[in-house]
Amino acid sequence: MEWLDLIAQVSGSAIRFSVPLLFACLAGLYSERAGVFDIGLEGKMLVGAFTAGTIAALTGSAWLGLLAAILASVLFALIHGFASITHRGNQIVSGVAINFIAAGLTAQLGETWFKLGGQTPQLTNDARFMGYAWPFADALRGVPVLGQIYSQILSGQNILVYLAFLAVPITWWLLYRTRFGLRLRAVGENPAAVDTAGISVPSMRYAAVACCGILCGFAGAYLSIAQSAGFIEHMTAGKGFIALAALIFAKWRPVPAMWACLLFGVLDAISIRLQGVPIAGIGTVPVQLMQAVPYILTVVLLAGFIGHAVAPKAGGVPYVKEK
């Protein structure tokens, strides 16, 4: 029974680890399917996390914190849009700039406002999104498999966790079953076709970039006011890039994106479990190796050894009207 419990525990923490990845990964999906590459997911998450931590600390409301995180992250997304859509700048360079500004600004403003070494004040539980236990969760804890799934995986998560997984079918539906999705995918494949169909390419791309901002806001808020009780300097710690890896790993599709994020979440959970624990026949697996696995897997995928990841055709290319 003990190993079952272990699996349930690992699964539970894997889900919690995968939530920020999933938000950010879906965020990148909107942007990149519309033809705007975004390596600034990390920066936008960080801005979202900082804003959420700050506003939640000031107002005591987690929901206001979330809202502020979304607004701030959208603002940064629009800067990326302004550079790469309106001014046809290099999208990679713009992403790098966003990451720098976000990293520097959150640390500097945090210090200026709170003087806590770049952190925001510790939040009370009221100002956070706390886990919510489902009915009978405790009673069912002992029931093997089903009970464990119920009480340790489904129950006890905070609302953002459920929202993250709800965002997957919503994204799928928007992308494949609505006008918005059709146009969004078209603008990432052949913007000229969209333009001649009488749809504004810039508006479509701005809309996509804004969606990206919204979801990065969620990702950031999750980090600072759900998973932790406040913002810590550089707390995204590369999660934006793992999300990017997951996006490529999922070949830019929403449902596989969820599986990729869960996989990377599981790796993270296991690596923490295995820290310093020797495995029979292998010895101790360095925790750094486990942490590098998502990146290594993505490179292997990109090399075409496990299927082929084909990016949206017009991705990374600013749209210029041709004669």
Add this chain to the structure above:
Amino acid sequence: MASTKAMAAPPAIALAHIDKRFGPVHANRDISLEIGKGTIHGIVGENGAGKSTLMSILFGFYQADSGEISVDGEVTRIMSPTDAIKAGIGMVHQHFMLVGKFTVLENVVLGAEGGFVLNSGLAKARRELERLEKDYGLQVDPDAVIDDLPVGLQQRVEILKALYRGADVLILDEPTGVLTPSEADHLFRILRQLKAQGKTIVLITHKLKEIMAVTDRVSVMRRGEMISTVATADTSPEQLAELMVGRRVLLRVVKSEREPGRTVLEVKNLVVKDASGTTKVNGVSFVVRAGEIVGIAGVAGNGQSELLEAITGIRPPSSGEIRLNGKPLPCDAAEARAQKLAHVPEDRHRLGIVTSFDACENVILGYHGDELYQKGIFQDRRAIRSDTEKKMQDFDVRPQDPNLRLGLFSGGNQQKIVLAREIEQDPDLLIVGQPTRGVDIGAIEFIHKRLIAMRDRGKAVLLVSVELDEIRGLADRVLVMCGGDITGECAPETPEKQIGLMMAGAAA
């Protein structure tokens, strides 16, 4: 004819004093034009005459600097394709505006989805497509993915897109460039049918034969100006050609009889596949001898490009043999040059030049390893410059500035630089693709003379062109390619109709 009666009604489209500049380029100068309702109206002109710009203005892709557009007698402001679509104007672009990964149905509804949720809109579009299919004979499987369709069908989707949006005026920009003669005939049948249903068609082309075959009236443009509009029945191809160019055109190239010598290039059972694995050249064999020009005729996309790429070492053939001067030629562009093969590529901008580099750096492209251009481990800048100056002088390239970026030369002068580079290497075999594409008339004559001169010096020349007149004028022997096969070989004097049959795949 119905068109004479229709002329009494207000014209479907009236353009008044349209003027458009792109920076220094005066693309359209004070253009006025009326297009009668229910007619097929042709617009002809050379490359760069301003036809496409004019139509892009009509379709709202660009805004005119001044002038007015009226639709059905009413002045209409067309600021975007949306306005044009609302005014009942549809356009079939030269490069199709389709999303390759989408189905036909998804492409048709894009921009006219009829509601936020796609389901109902798609169902309605499917019914509408069935109706259009019946009315105009435009069959396409609505669930086929665009990338899987042949070019002719993709074009049909473009037409369907316009009709689905309720277009009364249909603009087609160079629609036959990618079609075989029979596909083109089918297109013309569709156009006549559309006309019979009261649609107005504007056909932009540089092919005079098409104008004569299908239009009611024709307008001629030259250097951004509207030269004349006449009823097709009252004119002739010769007269139109003269109007297009502005002077009498010599359609014949003067050349002397010459006996070809030894075999220079020998191609045996050559098979070439494209990147997706489709066989493009299907076991082709032929020879080119010293002192002759062999022309390969055919509709674009029938394997000519892949054939040239295989011979010049750009694309590895999957089987077969290529011999140059009796020696097997490996697939290696550098080695091919070393064995005295020169190549003027079909797609100059894509392959032959680097537009952001100056003339000097373009003149050494492909020959950058030559000793002439080296001094120790460094490039000999002075030698390169003097060599470039000499070549520019010999080929009358203007302006004669070796440090000017190549993108700033005209198409004809760019092509002269490419020709100078390749011909002055004194190769045994010159391979030339589309030598006069996008080149002004003056340069065409110059280029043709240079090719003849190569042949007269006893060199072998392999010429590929989609311009049948060019092939017939220059070549000593004509090979016709269709669907990856050589479907016939004939003398250049063979009647055009017969060559046309071979181009469509019929045996000679």
Add this chain to the structure above:
Amino acid sequence: MSGPSRELPRWVDLGLIPLINLIAAFLVTSLVFLAIGESPIESVGIMLNGAFGYGSGLGYTLFYTTNFIFTGLAFAVAFHAGLFNIGAEGQAYLGGLGVALVCLPLGFLPMVIVIPLAIIGAALFGAAWAFIPAYLQAKRGSHVVITTIMFNFIASALMIYLLVNVMSPKGSMNPETRTFDPNAHLPLIHDVFAGLGIEIARSPLNLSFLWALICAVVIWLMLWHTTLGYQLRVLGANPAAATYAGMKPPRLIIIAMLISGALSGFLALNEIMGSQNRLLLEFTAGYGFVGIAVALMGRSHPFGIVLAAILFGALYQGGADLSFDKPTVTRDMIVVIQGLVILFAGALEHMFRPQIARLFQGSRFKAREA
């Protein structure tokens, strides 16, 4: 037919536009200063003085400049070949490993032997880390942009593992190696001058600054005066033309990335062998990413890169002095300013171009039409 072609005078393209972009970046920076309650003018004054106002400040500026020259050149070489190598961070990190593997065991050898070996070590390891992304791009078409990002993180994990578990001295809890033997320290410039009897201010500025300048000259010669450079530039400007001209794009891609990786690796000469004298975590500190901005501002030309590197070096040193002088300003402010410069000079480089082009139109027009 050719489209509208707009040619701006060179001094506008290379001088005026970057200058205007910089001014825009600094205007926004002033807003940030105001937001944290500091006077922008006073702050800029402190930064300028910190960067250029006294001897050791200038020394520090040039010390940081050295880093930026290396990473700027690294980005530019790949960029000329059409490759977007944003893996300088990881390549420099591995370069540090190369330097340490020479300096730790061979520190007893005479300096004239250790230095060239360390240069080779840095180049070799930096290039090796660039090789896999290069190979995958050349042979399998995997985009270097993504693979080099991934390799940055893999490098980071690898180095943490090595420094924590393998390379730190027994019994030490610090994730860093022991200090190199004195022969494996690159001579500091003030020591060199002292040897000549000239007294100058102390700073970590060391001989690798000269090496950076030599690299700039060599890269300039390579790019514009050799057949290899010509081929790399053709590949970057028009890959199809490179194939047509008989060049071997896969080979060129790998060569460009190896050179780029080697140049990134040299960052470790300055930081590890010149200043820290031991291998430690995170010494690359974002220099690799800033190299992108340095190269773009310098228009990918070695001369421009040196100038842009001085600018970023001054920013770095001035910012450090500012945060020392004013407790309200943290070193993170430097990161913000760098980010803004990258944004305005890099991603938004075309923002003011149309207006400026309109100003200059007609006067210097060179387009010719068919």
